[in-house]
Amino acid sequence: MSTIQMVSEEEVMGSSSQGKAISNMKWRYFKQNLFLGVVRLSALIIAVSLGGFLFYIFVNGLGAISWDFLTLPPRDSMTKGGIMPAILGTVYLTSGAIIIALPLGVMSAVYLSEYAKEGPVVRIIRIGVNCLAGVPSIVFGLFGLGLFVVFLQFGSCILSGALTLGFLILPTIIGASEEALKAVPQTFREASLALGVSRWQTILKIVLPNALPGILTGSILGIGRAAGETAPIMFTAAAFFTAKLPASIFDEVMALPYHIYVLATAGTHIEQTRPIQYGTALVLVTLVLGIDLIAIMIRSYMRKRKGW
Amino acid sequence: MVMVRNNSIIKVRNVDFYYGNFRALMDISMDFEKNRVTALIGPSGCGKSTLLRLLNRMNDLIDGTRVKGEVLFEDRNIYDPGVDPVEIRRRIGMVFQKPNPFPKSIFNNIIYGPRLLGVTGKGDLRDLAEQSLKQAVLWDEVKDILGQSAMMLSGGQQQRVCIARALAMKPDILLMDEPTSALDPISTAKIEELIEELKKQYTIIIVTHNMQQAARISDYTGFFYLGELIEYSPAEKLFTTPDVKQTEDYITGRFG
Numbered sequence: 001m002s003t004i005q006m007v008s009e010e011e012v013m014g015s016s017s018q019g020k021a022i023s024n025m026k027w028r029y030f031k032q033n034l035f036l037g038v039v040r041l042s043a044l045i046i047a048v049s050l051g052g053f054l055f056y057i058f059v060n061g062l063g064a065i066s067w068d069f070l071t072l073p074p075r076d077s078m079t080k081g082g083i084m085p086a087i088l089g090t091v092y093l094t095s096g097a098i099i100i101a102l103p104l105g106v107m108s109a110v111y112l113s114e115y116a117k118e119g120p121v122v123r124i125i126r127i128g129v130n131c132l133a134g135v136p137s138i139v140f141g142l143f144g145l146g147l148f149v150v151f152l153q154f155g156s157c158i159l160s161g162a163l164t165l166g167f168l169i170l171p172t173i174i175g176a177s178e179e180a181l182k183a184v185p186q187t188f189r190e191a192s193l194a195l196g197v198s199r200w201q202t203i204l205k206i207v208l209p210n211a212l213p214g215i216l217t218g219s220i221l222g223i224g225r226a227a228g229e230t231a232p233i234m235f236t237a238a239a240f241f242t243a244k245l246p247a248s249i250f251d252e253v254m255a256l257p258y259h260i261y262v263l264a265t266a267g268t269h270i271e272q273t274r275p276i277q278y279g280t281a282l283v284l285v286t287l288v289l290g291i292d293l294i295a296i297m298i299r300s301y302m303r304k305r306k307g308w
Numbered sequence: 309m310v311m312v313r314n315n316s317i318i319k320v321r322n323v324d325f326y327y328g329n330f331r332a333l334m335d336i337s338m339d340f341e342k343n344r345v346t347a348l349i350g351p352s353g354c355g356k357s358t359l360l361r362l363l364n365r366m367n368d369l370i371d372g373t374r375v376k377g378e379v380l381f382e383d384r385n386i387y388d389p390g391v392d393p394v395e396i397r398r399r400i401g402m403v404f405q406k407p408n409p410f411p412k413s414i415f416n417n418i419i420y421g422p423r424l425l426g427v428t429g430k431g432d433l434r435d436l437a438e439q440s441l442k443q444a445v446l447w448d449e450v451k452d453i454l455g456q457s458a459m460m461l462s463g464g465q466q467q468r469v470c471i472a473r474a475l476a477m478k479p480d481i482l483l484m485d486e487p488t489s490a491l492d493p494i495s496t497a498k499i500e501e502l503i504e505e506l507k508k509q510y511t512i513i514i515v516t517h518n519m520q521q522a523a524r525i526s527d528y529t530g531f532f533y534l535g536e537l538i539e540y541s542p543a544e545k546l547f548t549t550p551d552v553k554q555t556e557d558y559i560t561g562r563f564g
Contacts, residue, residue: 118371188411195401195474196395196398196401201424206410
């Protein structure tokens with residue numbers, strides 16, 4: 001008798017809590033789907049706007065692209081001709097920036113990740129690097145103007161511009177290099193040191209080679225950024241117009257981003273140069289995307305080889 | 309407790325070791341015999357690995373550690389300010405718990421150390437690699453694939469690459485920190501045979517969690533508990549008629 005009662009009670013309780021559980025599950029499924037929807041939508045918005053932007057540049061810029069456009073200097077108040085000096089200028093400036101920033105950045109990262117002991121000094125350096133990453137690029141431009149152009153009397157030239165861009169991308173390189181160094185397993189360092197290999201040689205022979213893919217990726221992303229910046233080179237390197245190519249690092253150059261800016265805002269024939277503006281933008285975007293693509297390819301190639 | 313022996317290669321004298329404020333080793337004194345296998349046993353956290361890593365100054369790499377006392381290697385305290393830890397580690401090699409070959413070819417793993425020491429002749433390096441791999445009883449298995457990545461080998465083979473890599477530096481002492489605990493029984497047996505062979509030329513000090521292993525391979529065994537050296541005797545004596553009750557309790561499985 002009492003057993004039967006217990007069973008029936010259990011059943012009643014069981015079914016009611018089961019019902020609750022089902023409605024609870026429905027609510028949870030709903031929440032999950034809602035969240036998934038929001039996340040998907042965000043991704044879609046980004047993909048569509050990037051795709052739309054590239055498509056717009058491509059469609060409008062393609063008409064301007066020709067062999068002459070890529071190989072000749074501008075003429076007739078920049079309403080005709082090509083953008084060769086600007087392409088060349090951007091290549092000089094970004095190469096210069098990377099030559100300056102890569103060794104400096106990698107060495108700083110080695111110090112921070114391999115040598116420095118956690119403490120107030122390192123914390124201040126790290127905060128400094130992070131702040132540097134957040135400084136608006138126009139401030140870098142003014143800093144470059146003050147230090148390199150005026151104080152050190154380099155004038156507005158490739159050197160000043162490359163130095164300014166170098167400082168701009170330094171935090172990117174330091175950050176990427178530090179991450180890459182930290183990702184090298186501690187056991188590699190231990191194994192090398194336990195063989196009686198010095199710390200410096202361990203870094204040189206084991207740590208840096210294994211961190212190289214990460215360092216390169218970060219640096220190449222830095223190059224992409226340097227190639228696209230306008231503000232830092234406006235006062236330090238870029239010429240409004242110069243038909244002659246630079247003879248040394250103390251000459252002014254034209255540069256792609258600044259050329260777009262000039263044509264679109266400061267010229268006297270803004271409407272007439274519209275196709276050239278789009279064409280220049282297309283060249284710049286292609287250049288930056290191409291550099292990023294190289295970074296991705298290097299990374300995936302090296303990842304396949306590394307085996308840990 | 310001091311156990312003085314006639315033919316000791318390394319002598320630990322009244323060593324205390326601190327991780328920050330935590331005292332991990334208390335007044336340890338022990339001598340290690342040349343061309344013998346000495347095993348350090350004890351429950352986790354007893355300080356045996358700490359002592360091992362103290363013998364080639366690997367503990368230097370951990371921030372906030374401190375050593376008191378002396379570790380005499382050829383009658384010179386390796387913790388004297390003038391001593392270069394890099395030099396010490398060249399002469400006292402180490403094999404770790406988890407096999408840690410470099411992501412390089414087998415050949416380049418072995419010659420990594422010697423090449424940095426200045427051995428550059430192609431023939432010399434090849435001979436050295438062959439000799440070291442033979443000593444580690446790996447040569448027959450890998451002689452045709454020396455150019456392949458050491459990462460492709462099995463765990464037991466990787467561990468023997470690491471042993472060969474250590475031997476290529478021609479050390480006097482080989483420290484082994486639980487070298488078989490990540491390996492299967494067959495690989496473990498191979499490494500144990502290898503240790504038996506290696507003691508003819510090298511002094512081996514091994515930390516192990518496996519008491520049967522310590523009993524099988526060691527000539528002398530030290531039992532550690534809570535940072536103290538409880539008992540240090542010839543292995544046969546320690547595992548059959550230990551002097552101290554704690555040792556007996558541990559080896560009979562009453563705690564640990």
